[in-house]
Amino acid sequence: MKYIDEFRDGEVARGLAAAIRAEADPDRRYHFMEFCGGHTHAISRYGVADLLPANVRMIHGPGCPVCVLPIGRVDQAIRLALDEGVTLCTYGDCLRVPASDGLSLLKAKARLGGTSGDIRMVYSSADAVAHARKHPEKQVVFFAIGFETTTPPTAVAIKQAQALGLANFSVLCCHVLTPSAIASILESPEVRRYGTVPLDGFIGPAHVSTIIGSRPYEFFAEEYRKPVVIAGFEPLDVMLAIRLLIRQVNEGRAEVENEFSRAVSRAGNVKAQHLVAEVFELRRAFEWRGLNLVPYSALRLRKEFADFDAERRFHLDYRSVPDHKACECGAILRGVKQPQDCKIFGTVCTPENPVGSCMVSSEGACAAHYTYGRYKDFA
């Protein structure tokens, strides 16, 4: 398949691995963060880390939408279904994110019994709008999560609902922003003060960058002197990005390079950006799992679309809830720990019974390690 097969070619991978070994200076160590869960998945699935020399280390970042969703936001969604009797629609992975009291949306569904509430999996925001149109007697709430990639479709759904005059549709908006999370990592005490998370550069997200373009990362290259290479999600994309990062470090450069030029431009998708700006505005602060409150890191609906804002419609307040005591998701999302550092990884916490969010989605670091590397991790 075009753009897939040629980026999974084993012979080319061997050549790239040799080139990386040749370019990596044996007298220095390289630490690169792959921001995005899609890259974490690719690195684990294709064994990319095994092809790297010992002095090149990859650090998982917080770019998995399900992983960074804090318990308090899932609790809000559960309350809407259990207490307000709404039909809560969301993506499949979201249903399994652990919340308070041992619940998840999936487990809450079993508690609904004969109440009027419902919890449904949808494939898109458009499915939620269609459900609201079909069931005018029900209040339908779309639990919208994700980075810049999934935000434009939510904006389309809200505009469509407005155009249709749908009085029974609203959105619980938990869309978050990539550049704010990168800034939060770079400003974290572990990176800035203690140096316990050494960072020499970033692999920039693929899908997110198709929307926002490569320009927003220029700030990190210029202000923090951290190279960024935007890369696609195939193994050769990732390997080429690592090679480019090593080369930048060796040459003392800190620039934004775009390995994923088949889909990403400097300006990004301007039409989608305008659409998002029309419907959403910045929140002053938003809690992320692992990163705590991050200023200006998430979106809410503008007042022109307030009728479709579930937080306003149902007067939802937000309560922050700490993670499970044994769960290390927060430290993993900050790059401080690895999944195998968690005492309950692969025993109490598995993809079938996730205790923390990083074990839920295939893009989560714990799920990726469990699926593709747990035996190796404990060898």
Ligand code: SF4
């Ligand atoms: S293994 Fe489970 S409990 Fe441990 S850090 Fe990962 S998701 Fe959290």
